[in-house]
Amino acid sequence: MTVTTASTRTREPDPDRLNAFIGQMIGDLGATVSAGLVLLGDQLGIYHAMGDGTPVTAESLAERTGLSVTYLRPWLANQAAAGYVTNDASDDIDTYALSPEQAAALADPDSPAYFAPSMQVAVGALRDVDAIADRFRTGEGFGWHEHDANLFAGTERFFKPGYVANLVDGWLPALDGVVSKLEAGARVADVGCGHAASTVLMAAAYPRSTFVGADYHEASIVVARRRAEEAGVTANTTFVTVDALQLAADGYDLVTMFDCLHDMGDPVGAARRIRSALAPDGVFMLVEPRAGDHVADNLNPLGRVFYGASTLICTPSSLAQPGQAAIGTQAGPARITAVLHQAGFRSVRIAAETPVNHVYEARD
Numbered sequence: 001m002t003v004t005t006a007s008t009r010t011r012e013p014d015p016d017r018l019n020a021f022i023g024q025m026i027g028d029l030g031a032t033v034s035a036g037l038v039l040l041g042d043q044l045g046i047y048h049a050m051g052d053g054t055p056v057t058a059e060s061l062a063e064r065t066g067l068s069v070t071y072l073r074p075w076l077a078n079q080a081a082a083g084y085v086t087n088d089a090s091d092d093i094d095t096y097a098l099s100p101e102q103a104a105a106l107a108d109p110d111s112p113a114y115f116a117p118s119m120q121v122a123v124g125a126l127r128d129v130d131a132i133a134d135r136f137r138t139g140e141g142f143g144w145h146e147h148d149a150n151l152f153a154g155t156e157r158f159f160k161p162g163y164v165a166n167l168v169d170g171w172l173p174a175l176d177g178v179v180s181k182l183e184a185g186a187r188v189a190d191v192g193c194g195h196a197a198s199t200v201l202m203a204a205a206y207p208r209s210t211f212v213g214a215d216y217h218e219a220s221i222v223v224a225r226r227r228a229e230e231a232g233v234t235a236n237t238t239f240v241t242v243d244a245l246q247l248a249a250d251g252y253d254l255v256t257m258f259d260c261l262h263d264m265g266d267p268v269g270a271a272r273r274i275r276s277a278l279a280p281d282g283v284f285m286l287v288e289p290r291a292g293d294h295v296a297d298n299l300n301p302l303g304r305v306f307y308g309a310s311t312l313i314c315t316p317s318s319l320a321q322p323g324q325a326a327i328g329t330q331a332g333p334a335r336i337t338a339v340l341h342q343a344g345f346r347s348v349r350i351a352a353e354t355p356v357n358h359v360y361e362a363r364d
Contacts, residue, residue: 035126037075046065167201170352193239200228213239283361
């Protein structure tokens with residue numbers, strides 16, 4: 001008997017489908033390479049220099065930025081080919097400009113649609129591909145603290161506009177009775193705070209409340225303290241280097257966790273510790289990536305991003321910790337709710353949502 005395997009089976013591709021698929025891959029290749037160019041445009045201030053929408057040539061943009069015109073020419077052409085800037089070749093002179101929509105996404109850090117830092121996250125993650133390839137072979141983890149520094153800085157810059165747009169005005173008011181406590185003076189812990197974008201926003205909005213930002217990554221806590229100083233909220237913030245399982249003290253009126261429960265090795269244990277740290281009528285607000293409960297629900301552009309992040313960042317992080325649950329970025333409401341119930345929370349609901357997030361309210 002002859003056994004046919006994938007390595008010996010002859011399969012002739014359909015030429016038209018093959019060409020279409022190669023075209024798709026060329027698009028992905030261009031997007032991957034262009035991630036680095038978006039990062040250059042962001043870090044070098046090129047988008048900012050184009051933010052007013054005035055058409056520029058490579059030469060005039062070089063004068064605005066002090067950058068090399070020889071580098072700016074192919075950079076601008078790449079960005080035009082990607083649809084990230086507009087191109088006008090009338091009179092045989094190429095000029096480039098940012099539309100209002102392109103400027104909102106690429107040049108305005110105060111815009112809730114500011115997306116340029118996403119490429120800093122992507123480039124930071126891609127720099128660790130060789131290390132992740134080794135983990136594929138061994139099954140071992142790769143901790144958050146081991147990643148390229150661009151991942152930490154990019155995460156803060158990328159997530160902050162969403163927090164600014166939603167946290168104080170939308171997410172916290174969606175929790176039953178929480179805002180009145182914050183206004184009167186509540187005790188709050190922000191677990192997995194990173195560079196403290198979320199902690200600082202809440203502390204500035206509710207000066208009568210006290211906030212503890214906790215993260216196991218000491219380098220992030222150093223930045224968090226600096227961000228609190230810059231925002232003038234040192235009087236009602238404290239930062240500690242500790243992971244969720246060792247969160248100290250109790251009696252918190254609110255514990256928050258932003259986009260990090262799925263990174264933890266023992267999410268049930270972390271949620272259980274948070275439950276024990278809450279006051280009798282306290283609330284756990286958990287923000288997680290938006291996802292459906294089944295892989296098929298997430299086979300879309302957003303799911304592609306999140307599954308990629310799960311492979312390069314979140315799953316390795318979980319596998320580097322005790323528990324190694326590796327629930328991933330696309331766990332879905334059923335899985336997240338099950339984790340919270342297993343931790344002892346009796347009431348769990350999705351209190352708010354955005355195109356990219358689910359906001360859970362958990363309480364006894």
